[in-house]
Amino acid sequence: TITGINGFAQKINLLPNPVNTETERTIAPYVSYDGKSIVFIRQTKKYRRMFESKKQPDGKWSEPVPVKSVNTFDSLGWFIDAPTYNYNATVIYFSMIEDKKDANFNIYYTEKINEIWSEPVKINLPVNEYTDKTDPFISFDGKQLYFAGRTDDKELDDYECYNIYVSQKTDTGWSEPKALPEPVNSGCDRAPRMAADGKTLYFMSVRGDKKTGIDLYYAKKITKNAWLTPVPVDTLNNNRDEAYPSIPLSGKYLYYQQKSKKKNAKDEKAVKYLLPAELQPEKTVRFYGYVTDLNSGKPVKATINIINPNTSEILSQVKANEKTGKYSLFLQKGKKYRIEVFAKKYSHFFFYFNAGKLKKFEEIQKNITLYPKVNLILNVYDTEIYEPVPATVSVYDKETNKKEDVSLKKLGTGRFNLTLSIGKNYEIRAEHKHFISNKFNLDLTGTVQFNEFERDLELQVKKIDYEINLSDKETGEGVEALVEITNLSTNEKIIRKVKTGKNGKLKIKLRDGTQYEISVKPKGYAFYNTTVDLVDENADYTLTAELKPLKKDTKIELNDINFETNSADLNESSFEELDRLVELLKTNSNMIIELAAHTDDVGSEAYNLKLSYRRAESVKEYLLEKGIPEEQIIAKGYGESKPAFLPANTEENRAKNRRVELKVIEIKSI
Structure with a gap:
């Protein structure tokens, strides 16, 4: 007793x-x-x-x-x-x-x-x-x-x-x-x-x-x-x-x-x-404070659940004062607790407390802020090349399918910050005219514990059926060739080498909204190079190229071969075209060519003759450095003696007459 x-x-x-x-x-x-x-x-x-x-x-x-x-x-x-x-x-x-x-x-x-x-x-x-x-x-x-x-x-x-x-x-x-x-x-x-x-x-x-x-x-x-x-x-x-x-x-x-x-x-x-x-009763701990709106600082009418973290049983529930946001809750000694705070159209907040070894009554002030909105960082990118896509982003209510008026900021190409109110189920859509639209759901009607999310949304580019027709310029027959396709719209090179059929036809799927450089490299023919712009909605989806056969006296004008003013030094802008010439000579190693350099009619004839020869030699030297045998190249300068465009005294024709040409001297038997 x-x-x-x-x-x-x-x-x-x-x-x-x-x-x-x-x-x-x-x-x-x-x-x-x-x-x-x-x-x-x-x-x-x-x-x-x-x-x-x-x-x-x-x-x-x-x-x-x-x-x-x-x-x-x-x-x-x-x-x-x-x-x-x-x-x-x-x-x-x-x-x-x-x-x-x-x-x-x-x-x-x-x-x-x-x-x-x-x-x-x-x-x-x-x-x-x-x-x-x-x-x-x-x-x-x-x-x-x-x-x-x-x-x-x-x-x-x-x-x-x-x-x-x-x-x-x-x-x-x-x-x-x-x-x-x-x-x-x-x-x-x-x-x-x-x-x-x-x-x-x-x-x-x-x-x-x-x-x-x-x-x-x-x-x-x-x-x-x-x-x-x-x-x-x-x-x-x-x-x-x-x-x-x-x-x-x-x-x-x-x-x-x-x-x-x-x-x-x-x-x-x-x-x-x-x-x-x-x-005295066993010791308890009292948590107290205010539940407020993170943005406005105003009180929030929140519900607070005291939960057994092992069983998820709700042990008790208190409510914050609607007018002041003030709350107070008590935890008994000897247990572990999970405290969850939530309110309609607000984020959730939780914390843990171990009252297992409570030695005295404690009062702990804990002010809690809930946020009514979250920030969604959205990255829209190309699923093939992983580059950002400048898409149009829109937000819809998943339940009503009505467009939502939300704050949307562009952080960069394909990167957006969307501010979304908690309490709705959203559908986020991304669209671009050259891509297949995509979407995802973001459900903010349940538990929301973070005020910022980051999501990636992949867009698959639309593909265009592109056709390339290659034929011999003289006979009209189809030509078999290697076709090199380079994507120019991204600052990366994406090269695909495809062999055409004997009928000279190639069908390939290309990315909509992209610029391509197409280089045709047939053996026994002059190389062919062009740019295709699929950004233009009215672009032609067929390329027809008549290839010039390489034989004695065939002339090929080399484009974009540029020199410093009054100099034989090659400009860096010339290297891309010269590299194509290197590949042509390596592919057709039985071909002997003449490199013919020409000038306009400005200056003395003697000066122009010397300048053209030096320029032809400069091109030859570049080819030799790239591994082309010297016996395959003959360099000649013609000065102003062979204008290709007349009258030769106009500014437009003078620019065209400043040129370097390739002429086939001989095709050796293999």
């Missing part, structure tokens, strides 16, 4: 004025979890009145303020009693006799809305199926409603006797109440107050030596339906009744009503009592 614990050394203090006064009764006082509010009953000659007082920054209690919405009911002749707060002192639960003829208590609550207490609401059945129920108390997580109820008229030495019951919160109201088992209930028990640890119950009872009157007891729950034998909180004030306990979160102090044992005594006072350590 567990005996009472002597509290002689513990300090007992009456609460100061204005809570306690010399002339007024302080009935059924209850102090909030945070220790900053107290609610109690005052008795006048005619009515009972509910009052509330707040602790000021200097530690003093404010002048009590009447709870008008409740007191109005009492003015109608009703009888109010035993008020208690919910976890954040925004709801007051109390009992009230509606009809003096009936004289049975029922349970009510009033809620603080915009700092005003609402009209009382009667708790729904089946709690009120009992003939008499009083002393309501809501657990810190809001899931259990404790109260004292009786179904008979049992009395014990002038005390009305009750049992303690608990009802569980359901989706539709409250479950059928169940009496707490023995040894908690002994037949005359009231004012149950479960501490924030969810295990320690304080209540008032008449038991043992009836002469002691009403005393406070402490009981510990060890399993779901098992309790240790209640222990009296022995304050050694045996000449007074002790009732209506309340214990703030720190667990150090017990507040209660003290009253003389004299019959019909009217000297109730509110008392503060320092609990011995062995009678």
Whole structure:
């Protein structure tokens, strides 16, 4: 048997004025979890009145303020009693006799809305199926409603006797109440107050030596339906009744009503009592702060779930104040928790806390910001060459297929920043006239934990059926050749070598919207080079090339062979054409050519003749460096003596006459 614990050394203090006064009764006082509010009953000659007082920054209690919405009911002749707060002192639960003829208590609550207490609401059945129920108390997580109820008229030495019951919160109201088992209930028990640890119950009872009157007891729950034998909180004030306990979160102090044992005594006072350590509840931690909008700083009406991280069971739920964003939640010692914060059309936030080794009551301020929008970084790129695509991006509501007006910023070619509101299911589309459109869904109706996402969206280029027709310029017959195709639209070279059929026809798929250089390299023919622009919507998708056969006296003009002014030094822009010439000579190694350099008619004839020869030699030297045998090349300069374009004295024709030509001298037999 567990005996009472002597509290002689513990300090007992009456609460100061204005809570306690010399002339007024302080009935059924209850102090909030945070220790900053107290609610109690005052008795006048005619009515009972509910009052509330707040602790000021200097530690003093404010002048009590009447709870008008409740007191109005009492003015109608009703009888109010035993008020208690919910976890954040925004709801007051109390009992009230509606009809003096009936004289049975029922349970009510009033809620603080915009700092005003609402009209009382009667708790729904089946709690009120009992003939008499009083002393309501809501657990810190809001899931259990404790109260004292009786179904008979049992009395014990002038005390009305009750049992303690608990009802569980359901989706539709409250479950059928169940009496707490023995040894908690002994037949005359009231004012149950479960501490924030969810295990320690304080209540008032008449038991043992009836002469002691009403005393406070402490009981510990060890399993779901098992309790240790209640222990009296022995304050050694045996000449007074002790009732209506309340214990703030720190667990150090017990507040209660003290009253003389004299019959019909009217000297109730509110008392503060320092609990011995062995009678204190298990330690808890309180998280508190504000939930606000990240962008505006305004309060957010958020819901906070306290979850068992191992089972995902929701242990309790609290809500942030809609007007202020303020929240407060309590975690019990000995467990690990996952706390999830969410609100409609806002992001989710979560954190973990391990209360396994909590040594003292803690209060932790944690302000939480939720964001109503997210940023989507979108990269649109070509699925073949992995280059960005300057696409047009649009956003649609997946459910309605309506286009959304969202903030869209271009960060670079094919890179976008989209700002999207949380709470919608989006379809993101990317389009480009040369690509097949693509899309993906981004569902922001569920859990959103990050304010920035990055996604890649691939676009497949449209392909064009391109046809190349090669023929002998003299006979018209098809020519077999290697065709080299280079993509010029990206600064990369993509080369494909394809062999045509003997009929000179080649069909190939090319990328829409791309520029290509097509080089035809047939053996025994002059090379052919051209640029194809498939960016143009009116582009021709067929290339017809008549190839000049290589034979004695065949002339081929070399394009883009450029020299520095009045110099034989080759310009770098000439190298691409000269490299084609190198390939032609290597492919046709049995061919001997003449390199003929020509000038315009500006300057003396003798100077131009020398300059043209030096330029022909410069081209020859380039070819020799590339591995072409010297016996395959003859260099000649003709100065201004052989103009190809007349009249030779116009600026246009002078530019054309400054040229280098290739002439076939001999085709050796192999």
